[in-house]
Amino acid sequence: MNSEKLLVVDNVTKVFTKGQGFVKSKIEAVSRVSFALERNRPEIFTLAGESGSGKSTVAKLILGFEIPTTGSIVYKGNPVGGLKGKREFIKDVQPIFQNPFETFNPLKKVQSYFHDTERNFSKFSPGKYPLTERALELVGLTASEIKDKYPSEMSGGQLQRASIARALITNPSLLIADEPVSMIDASLRMSVVNLFKRLKDEQKVSIIYITHDLATAYYISDRIAIMLRGQFVEVGAVKKVLDEPLHPYSQLLKASVPAPDPETRWSEDITLSDLETREYTRKGCKFAGRCPKAFDLCREQEPEHHAVDDRLVKCHLYA
Ligand SMILES: Nc1ncnc2c1ncn2[C@@H]1O[C@H](COP(=O)(O)OP(=O)(O)O)[C@@H](O)[C@H]1O
Ligand SMILES: [Mg+2]
Incomplete structure (x- = not known):
């Protein structure tokens, strides 16, 4: 039955223990999260929320980089735990990270990533890289634009396109893009998110798009889940949720659309701010x-x- 589904995330919780000595606390970085993607209906599913709401942890759980404390994740009918490291899964589910300059080693030519990936995943005929050419074409780059270039010789936007192209070589069914445009110049962001939309429409790739930017989410996604302290507080069609948010937190998020501030990196550090700790550990509604x-x-x-x-709204107002 599950094989109708591309991905089923069922009631997944991930507990982390934070702090040291007497100030240890347990938090549910992801708390009873459920959603599914259909196999034959590619879509862009967005996870949105402030920094520290559990978005990246959901991504890592799906990729098998973290193991759920409880609940299950099933990809094309197989539990992800059993798939980790398996060749088919790695081909089929590709991550795209926030900072393309961290994705590529500064001392290695960009093309070498493509050529290595292509050699690993296809029958290699010396000197020919048809999958690389096709993947570059899909993202609007040409082989000559990356030829002999080191990452530092490309712009952030170009390099992020290159990292998306590299993810496409293996012809994946699912991309998991964690804040893929937050470090890219505002002027180039739209062209990269448009690319996701095109990949969905034309290549039938499903995409889990993680962002704190509701504007790009509105523009490209089909459905959105608003996350707060590990929980999905509102899930539904993006137009519904963002045009008329029902959960008070979605309303706040929409009203305060955090202007992307290029000076602030969305922190990945794992010290909890006071507010974060309080909200993660409080009883009742976070x-x-x-x-x-x-x-x-x-x-x-x-x-x-x-x-x-x-849509689904996790709020007593709608009981
Ligand atoms: N490996 C870890 N160990 C302990 N706590 C973690 C770990 N990874 C993430 N966390 C905590 O889990 C919460 C959610 O983090 P994260 O998933 O990175 O949120 P987001 O991507 O929405 O910013 C944060 O409080 C973060 O500090
Ligand atoms: Mg994150």
Whole structure:
């Protein structure tokens, strides 16, 4: 039955222990998250939320870089735990990271990544790289644009295109792109996200797009999940969720569309800010401390997901 599905994330929780000595705390960086992607209906599924909401942890769980504490992740009918490192899975599910300059070794020519990948995954005929050429073409680059170039000789936008092209060599079914444009000049961002849209439409690739930028999410995604402290607080069609957000946190996020600030890197560090710790460890709704609509129950009891207007909203207001 599951093989109808490309990916099934079922009730997944990931617990991390943070801090040292007496100030250790356990947090659910991902808390009972469920969603599925259909095999024959490619889509762009966005995970959006502030820094520290568990987005990257979801990505790592799907890629098999982290193991769920509870719950299961099944890809094309097979549990991901059993697939980790397997050749087919690595071919089929490709990550794209935030910083293309970290994806490529500064001392290696960019083309060598393509050629190595192609040699690993296809019958190699010396001196010919048809899969590389095709992949570059898909992202709007030519072989001569990367020929003999080191990463530092390319722009961030070009290099991110190159990293997407490299992910495409193996003809994957699923791309997991974790903040792929947040380090790219604003002027180039749109061209990269447009590329995702084209890959979905023309190459039938499904994409899990992780971002804190609701504008690009609105433009390219089919569905969106708004994450807060490990939880999906609202999930549905992107137009519905962003045009008329129902969860007070989605409303806040939309109102405060954090202007992408090129000076601030979205921190990947694993020290919890006070707010983060408080929200991760509080009982009741994680948002109750900041929510303008909170009432007593919100501080006491975690809300369930309620189905409202074609989406799921984890909020007592909709009980
Ligand atoms: N390996 C780890 N060990 C302990 N805590 C972690 C680890 N990875 C992430 N975390 C914590 O989990 C929470 C969610 O992190 P993350 O998934 O990176 O969020 P996001 O990608 O939305 O910024 C954060 O509080 C982060 O500090
Ligand atoms: Mg992250």
